[in-house]
Structures are given as structure tokens and as C-alpha cells.
Amino acid sequence: MDTFALEPAVQALLVDLGVTPAHVLRRAGLPPDLFGRAPVRLSPGQYFALWRALEEETGDPELPLAIGRALSPEVFDPPLFAALCCPDLRTAARRIAVHKKLIGPVTLRVDEAQDRMRLVYHWPVALDPPPLLVITELVFWVVLARTATRTRLRPLRITAPEPPEDPEPYRAFLGTAVEHGPLPSVAFAAADAQRPFLTADRRMWDFFQPELRRRLSELEAGASLTDRVRAALLEQLPAGSAAMELTARTLAVSTRTLQRQLKSEGTTFQAVLNDTRQALARHYLTHSGLSVREISFLLGYEDPNSFYRAFHSWTGRTPAQATAEAARSPADPDPADAL
Structure with a gap:
């Protein structure tokens, strides 16, 4: 449960970003055939090294935004692709919170109030994730909501322990700046959290759910x-x-x-x-x-x-x-x- 999943679709994402996958792997000190073995699970050190190598390879201070623009259903891994099948963002958040440990040792908490829904990340204290990874996780939720609703939803607030040095590109893309906060979080208006997903597909969720449940049981059995x-x-x-x-x-x-x-x-x-x-x-x-x-x-x-x-x-x-x-x-x- 203390490892991160690396899905085959990551290679397609790197290519869409204009990055040569082999160069990223070499810079991270990982086996050159790693993407050919996927899905594999990496230790936190290996996984973070991969993200830092990607940042160094691109030299792009706005890489989380570039990843957000490149995200598409083709590069979502199974738990996240299943989120597109949900009826709305609130349901997707609840389901991903349950299955988040399939992706890595990170906890996602869904806090709901009458007027908003807030998603809060908890990284294990011993881990020190790259700021790039933390912010990309938050950008993902905005991209997911916009992709599924086909509207330009704007989150109410986004916080991160280490916000981007230049807030303006993030404000322009997300509709709000990434503020400093003790925990990574993103909040949406309740109305936006309940806005219908145009990608909702109950039959596809029924297809994904048994496999996700099986993988979750196998993972928890070893803990x-x-x-x-x-x-x-x-x-x-x-x-x-x-x-x-x-x-x-x-x-x-x-x-x-x-x-x-x-x-x-x-x-x-x-x-x-x-x-x-x-x-x-x-x-x-x-x-x-x-x-x-x-x-x-x-x-x-x-x-x-x-x-x-x-x-x-x-x-x-x-x-x-x-x-x-x-x-x-x-x-x-x-x-x-x-x-």
C-alpha cells in the first residue's frame, strides 16, 4: 500500500507533452523498458524521481497546466476513467476517495457543506512529494469537471503548501489562484459539484466496479x-x-x-x-x-x-x-x- 501505480497510458501523456519517454526514464534513473512493463508499482522515491525528471526534462514552470491541457480520457488510468462514468462530480469524488489507494498511498477526504464541496489531500508525513505532483493533482479535478460537464467550471478555492511562484497563469487557467495552505485542497460550489456529467454511463461503471473492488481487496489484504x-x-x-x-x-x-x-x-x-x-x-x-x-x-x-x-x-x-x-x-x- 506504500507504492504508486504507473499505468501504460502515462507514456501517451508524455508524448502528448512533447517529451521523449526514454529521456525521462534515464533522467529518473529508472529502467528503460519500464513503460513496456506497465502497469507496475513504484516506490515513493522512484515515483517522485519520475515527476522531478519530467519537470527537469521540460523546464516548464507551468507543467501542471500543460498536463491539465493534455489530459484526455485516453490517458486516464482505470479508477480515474471510471470517474467520467459517474453522474456528477460529487459522486466521482466519493468514488475516487474510496479507490485512491489503488493509485498511491494518498488519502482524499471529501468535505461537503450546504454551499460547497471541498476535496482535501493527505500525504503520509514521511513522504515529501514534489510540488509539481501536488498541484497537478488539484488541476486534475478542474479538468475532470470541465471535461465531463463541457462547461468551464471555476473552483471556489485551491490551496497548496507550496503554491506556484507565478500565480497568474494558474489564475487564468483555473479561474482562481492557488493560495498557500497547510493541506492541498480544491473546493467547488455545491451546484457545480452536482452539475450532471455528460459522460455519465452507468453500464461502464458496472463494468469497472467489480475490477476496482477486486484490486482494492487485493491491496488491502496485504496491509x-x-x-x-x-x-x-x-x-x-x-x-x-x-x-x-x-x-x-x-x-x-x-x-x-x-x-x-x-x-x-x-x-x-x-x-x-x-x-x-x-x-x-x-x-x-x-x-x-x-x-x-x-x-x-x-x-x-x-x-x-x-x-x-x-x-x-x-x-x-x-x-x-x-x-x-x-x-x-x-x-x-x-x-x-x-x-
């Missing part, structure tokens, strides 16, 4: 319960919940079964929760610029004082001390490798 609990917590915590009962419901097991199986793996729910919170806390303090109050909420604490006490018990330092130390040693490796 430990500890990994699955951690993944569930990464979705729960930013919504303000750290309840074991919610985690158990998410994983479709009873709390008793959850506790018993975690014990058989040599851990407990509280231990996984603490490890997850600690790794996220270190990441937020050193990379996000968020206040302690905001971080405490994202970690599922109702009271910032509870977060202060917990962080001190984990590290022997206060959050302010940890932030100051990180500022003095920017080149040090990220200590949040527990995830």
Missing part, C-alpha cells in the same frame, strides 16, 4: 491492521475525531476485534494514535506555519493545553521549542518518519 488504522486516523484527525469507535466503523470491524487484532500485531489503538499524532505534529510544526491552536484541532484535540502536554510527553520539549529548533536546522531530515 496490516496497524497500517489500516493509521490510514483511517489520517482521515479522522483533521475532522476533529480520534475515536476508536469511528475507526472501527470505518474499517468495518467491532472495537473488540480491532483491539484484539492490534494486540496480535504488538500494539494498541492508543499507541497507533499517539504515533500518528506525534508524526503529524512534528510535520505541522516544521512545515505548515500553523498556530498551535490550529494544529491541536487538526490532531483531534478539543483543548490546545492537551496537545501541549502530549507533545511534551513525547519529545520532552514544547511545540515552540520544536519549531525554533527546526528553524535553526532547516537541512536536517524530517524526524516524522513514523508514518
Whole structure:
């Protein structure tokens, strides 16, 4: 579950971008016949190297936009192509959120309110995805919505930890600038999220669904319960919940079964929760610029004082001390490798 899928259609996308696939592979240090083997799964290091090589090969600071313009049904991989079969963007987002792990170890959360739908990405703390990849993921949603509705939908807001240096080309293409934010996200008006997809095809979805379900089951079968609990917590915590009962419901097991199986793996729910919170806390303090109050909420604490006490018990330092130390040693490796 900690690998990324590389589908055969990627080669067609590279050609459409005017890039020679062999040059990208050589620059990334990957086997020259890799695209001929696809679909294959790459480690995060290999996958990120491929994206960085693509950026270096093109030298295009607006590469996410170029990829957005080149995207077509022919270069979507199966989970994303299946999204075009959905009746609307809201349904597509929900389905992709379920099947996102088929593409890579990234969590997609769908937050819905009366007036808008917001899609939020959570990358494992130990991973450091290239900004190019993060922004391309966000651009994809705009392209998907426009492709399926045949209208020039404009998102309400887009955020990324590292926005593009020049915001104007993105504002012109997307209809809004990519703003700085602690988490990658894109929000659409509720009316646009429910706008009918002209590409909707229930028969095609019925064709895709069994295969996607089979692949998802195979992938999850190889994951430990500890990994699955951690993944569930990464979705729960930013919504303000750290309840074991919610985690158990998410994983479709009873709390008793959850506790018993975690014990058989040599851990407990509280231990996984603490490890997850600690790794996220270190990441937020050193990379996000968020206040302690905001971080405490994202970690599922109702009271910032509870977060202060917990962080001190984990590290022997206060959050302010940890932030100051990180500022003095920017080149040090990220200590949040527990995830």
C-alpha cells in the first residue's frame, strides 16, 4: 500500500507533452523498458524521481497546466476513467476517495457543506512529494469537471503548501489562484459539484466496479491492521475525531476485534494514535506555519493545553521549542518518519 501505480497510458501523456519517454526514464534513473512493463508499482522515491525528471526534462514552470491541457480520457488510468462514468462530480469524488489507494498511498477526504464541496489531500508525513505532483493533482479535478460537464467550471478555492511562484497563469487557467495552505485542497460550489456529467454511463461503471473492488481487496489484504488504522486516523484527525469507535466503523470491524487484532500485531489503538499524532505534529510544526491552536484541532484535540502536554510527553520539549529548533536546522531530515 506504500507504492504508486504507473499505468501504460502515462507514456501517451508524455508524448502528448512533447517529451521523449526514454529521456525521462534515464533522467529518473529508472529502467528503460519500464513503460513496456506497465502497469507496475513504484516506490515513493522512484515515483517522485519520475515527476522531478519530467519537470527537469521540460523546464516548464507551468507543467501542471500543460498536463491539465493534455489530459484526455485516453490517458486516464482505470479508477480515474471510471470517474467520467459517474453522474456528477460529487459522486466521482466519493468514488475516487474510496479507490485512491489503488493509485498511491494518498488519502482524499471529501468535505461537503450546504454551499460547497471541498476535496482535501493527505500525504503520509514521511513522504515529501514534489510540488509539481501536488498541484497537478488539484488541476486534475478542474479538468475532470470541465471535461465531463463541457462547461468551464471555476473552483471556489485551491490551496497548496507550496503554491506556484507565478500565480497568474494558474489564475487564468483555473479561474482562481492557488493560495498557500497547510493541506492541498480544491473546493467547488455545491451546484457545480452536482452539475450532471455528460459522460455519465452507468453500464461502464458496472463494468469497472467489480475490477476496482477486486484490486482494492487485493491491496488491502496485504496491509496490516496497524497500517489500516493509521490510514483511517489520517482521515479522522483533521475532522476533529480520534475515536476508536469511528475507526472501527470505518474499517468495518467491532472495537473488540480491532483491539484484539492490534494486540496480535504488538500494539494498541492508543499507541497507533499517539504515533500518528506525534508524526503529524512534528510535520505541522516544521512545515505548515500553523498556530498551535490550529494544529491541536487538526490532531483531534478539543483543548490546545492537551496537545501541549502530549507533545511534551513525547519529545520532552514544547511545540515552540520544536519549531525554533527546526528553524535553526532547516537541512536536517524530517524526524516524522513514523508514518
